[in-house]
Amino acid sequence: MSTRASKRQRMDKDEKFHLIYWPGIPGRGEHIRLALEEAGVAYTDTAHQENGVKEVISQIDTSNQGDTANPPPFAPPILRHGEYTLSQTPNILLYLGPLLGLSPLPTDDPVGMYHVNQLALTALDGFSNEAHDTHHPIAVGDYYENQKDEATKKARDYRENRLPKFFGYFERVLSGDASKGGEYLYGGQLTYADLVLFQTMDGVSFAFPKCIEKLKESEKYDKVFALYERVKEREKIKAYLESERRQKYSQGIYRHYSELDG
Numbered sequence: 001m002s003t004r005a006s007k008r009q010r011m012d013k014d015e016k017f018h019l020i021y022w023p024g025i026p027g028r029g030e031h032i033r034l035a036l037e038e039a040g041v042a043y044t045d046t047a048h049q050e051n052g053v054k055e056v057i058s059q060i061d062t063s064n065q066g067d068t069a070n071p072p073p074f075a076p077p078i079l080r081h082g083e084y085t086l087s088q089t090p091n092i093l094l095y096l097g098p099l100l101g102l103s104p105l106p107t108d109d110p111v112g113m114y115h116v117n118q119l120a121l122t123a124l125d126g127f128s129n130e131a132h133d134t135h136h137p138i139a140v141g142d143y144y145e146n147q148k149d150e151a152t153k154k155a156r157d158y159r160e161n162r163l164p165k166f167f168g169y170f171e172r173v174l175s176g177d178a179s180k181g182g183e184y185l186y187g188g189q190l191t192y193a194d195l196v197l198f199q200t201m202d203g204v205s206f207a208f209p210k211c212i213e214k215l216k217e218s219e220k221y222d223k224v225f226a227l228y229e230r231v232k233e234r235e236k237i238k239a240y241l242e243s244e245r246r247q248k249y250s251q252g253i254y255r256h257y258s259e260l261d262g
């Protein structure tokens with residue numbers, strides 16, 4: 001057996017999971033938390049640790065070159081699992097999916113994990129990355145107030161064109177045969193793509209409450225809104241959302257500026 005294969009065999013749910021992410025916002029770290037919470041595995045989280053910020057900063061510091069097994073991460077979320085360190089939200093989820101039973105195993109469905117990844121990437125494109133760009137359309141590192149005019153234009157296009165287009169896509173996915181019944185996005189059971197869709201919809205609902213209410217009232221996306229409620233009511237997710245581990249939205253990806261909500 002190759003060294004890689006034998007190393008892979010040692011990685012299992014019993015190795016410790018440690019999430020490295022900025023304290024104070026759900027942010028992209030939330031996608032990793034929801035996967036771990038739904039799977040019911042124990043994990044530690046810098047969001048709730050005294051020197052949490054320091055640990056994030058030391059990971060992304062320009063002096064960090066990684067180690068023999070791991071290249072350095074560029075930005076959080078970062079997951080440490082045993083001796084491995086991974087970054088990039090959908091990449092971490094791709095790794096966690098089969099491990100936590102949140103995406104199909106290649107033995108059951110050879111391309112299932114890539115279909116789930118496709119759906120998660122699409123939700124992240126439309127409801128996370130593009131949502132972020134509405135308040136920071138010009139410069140990620142500059143204040144919103146310095147790019148407000150462009151933000152107003154970007155947000156109008158987002159509300160009028162992009163959000164309905166992405167909602168329409170997920171309604172189609174849920175109406176399609178590959179969803180196997182339309183309760184969840186793929187294969188008739190919950191995958192991490194459903195968790196990502198739930199979380200990103202929750203975020204855009206915080207940022208654009210009026211717009212999302214209108215989309216809901218249009219009754220064009222009933223399956224998507226039903227999926228949101230279904231995920232929210234899952235036993236472990238519900239308990240997590242009601243716990244102190246769930247942080248409030250503030251100045252992260254999802255920000256509520258009433259002028260951007262139309």
Ligand SMILES: N[C@@H](CCC(=O)N[C@@H](CS)C(=O)NCC(=O)O)C(=O)O
Nearest residue numbers: 027028029075076077087088089090
């Ligand atoms: N594509 C990356 C984006 C990571 C990212 O932008 N992380 C934010 C926090 S949510 C950050 O701290 N970025 C610092 C930077 O981009 O300089 C992912 O999905 O994980």
